[in-house]
Amino acid sequence: MSRDHRPSYLEIRDLRVVFDKFVAVDGVDLRVEQGDLRFLIGPNGAGKTTTIDAVTALAPAQGSINHNGHELVGRKTHKIVRYGVGRTFQTASVFEDLTVLQNLDIAAGLRRRPRDMVRTRQEVSPRILEVMETTGLSRHQETKAGVLSHGQKQWLEIGMLMVQDATVLLLDEPVAGMSQGERDATGELLTKLAADHVVVVVEHDMEFLRKYAQSVTVMAAGKVIAEGTVAQVQADSTVQEIYLGTAGTKSLEEAKVEAELLGLDPEAVAVSGSTQSKEN
């Protein structure tokens, strides 16, 4: 929730990201509000990660990115974090030699004065206890992050954003490499978080998307090509064409599985794929 109690939002307008002369993101508009659980999907190289990199100033952005009235384009990453925008990476960036509690304490410390940074266990803040509970990490508070499972590391990273009071959570392939149980727990966690955060999930896992997405934005070649509910994007002819034609960027088997999970006819991919035999 924004400070004036209106729902938080992230509004991207006409975003362009150019690397040398290569246009990776080409005029993207995207508005996501608190209460939604938005998935950002598209074939490899579509510009999904570059879009969230641009929001957090990790890629050079042109256009406008507004969070609750604050323009983010032109701001440095640390300032954007202060505005409440947080992100995770495909490989969790936690401090492996520190415990869960220490990781959370350091993240929370980004909002504290340096002399208050070192705290004893007795002083664990109610907020950190609450975040460990929400992320299912309470039992692991003294466990070193390095020995956590892949899923638990992702949850710790999300927890680190929560204790920083992030209002926007940009999550890059959070369930990649997770077990089925971890996927379900993550889906439930994201559903809970979406009620009072702006949540954007970049994902390739179509089964996860079909189960948890409330809305979907589809990108291809740097542009948004469709947006709507899962059912709406599944029925979209441009999306069908892009997915049926993705055999050029994936193996034929991967494209077939993805098409099937999206509710499309995998055999149509085989026909499309057979015309792109140079890739297969």
Ligand SMILES: Nc1ncnc2c1ncn2[C@@H]1O[C@H](COP(=O)(O)OP(=O)(O)OP(=O)(O)O)[C@@H](O)[C@H]1O
């Ligand atoms: N720092 C960079 N310099 C040059 N080109 C880049 C850079 N970062 C990304 N690109 C290119 O921009 C395009 C979009 O990449 P991006 O990683 O955003 O795609 P994506 O949709 O996230 O794909 P994937 O699903 O494979 O992660 C790709 O062609 C990529 O090679």
